[in-house]
């Protein structure tokens with residue numbers, strides 16, 4: 001199978017996986033991440049096939065989204081074998097999918113491929129700005145978290161392990177401080193940083209307005 005055919009198959013594969021998503025990880029998120037990743041990749045010396053493929057597959061094995069992540073990995077490995085992807089490409093895609101996630105800062109420094117860093121920047125662009133805000137409230141609603149609790153401070157990430165970060169009760173507003181506002185300064189690429197600036201500013205404005213409207217007497 002040639003690369004164009006593999007990408008077409010990947011589109012169909014992820015369409016099936018994300019079609020009923022209401023956590024902010026719907027198929028439109030995946031398509032936007034692909035778009036941003038290819039934009040960033042156009043400034044870099046990188047294999048755009050790996051960038052595109054990993055963008056499409058990046059949320060197919062996420063622990064937050066699937067009840068049985070081992071089963072999700074099994075299904076993905078099966079799919080990559082069906083596509084007859086080389087061992088080299090399978091190893092690179094697997095590495096990217098394993099370490100792309102923010103994971104409460106627990107994956108910091110673990111992603112060591114340029115293609116992976118590009119996909120990570122693209123995923124983070126879609127986690128901030130107006131879309132990032134909308135996705136966060138959708139995620140919180142889906143997992144039955146409150147949007148905000150007066151006086152509840154964000155948690156200190158350096159004191160949390162991976163399980164506490166993901167499983168302890170939280171609020172949508174705290175997620176801004178625990179992740180979204182930290183993303184801009186952690187961008188891997190110049191183009192990623194450039195795309196992040198306006199979106200970051202918009203989130204700061206949003207929070208200011210949110211508190212103004214929340215704190216009425």
Ligand code: ADP
Pocket residue numbers: 023024025059062100101102103123126127128132135136137139140145170171172175
């Ligand atoms: P990552 O794996 O890096 O977290 P994803 O592509 O899975 O990236 O998208 C994560 C998005 O899901 C966040 O940017 C946010 O919108 C939403 N999200 C994840 N965890 C929470 C949470 N605890 N509260 C609210 N939104 C969340």
Ligand code: NI
Pocket residue numbers: 025029033058059123
């Ligand atoms: Ni994503």
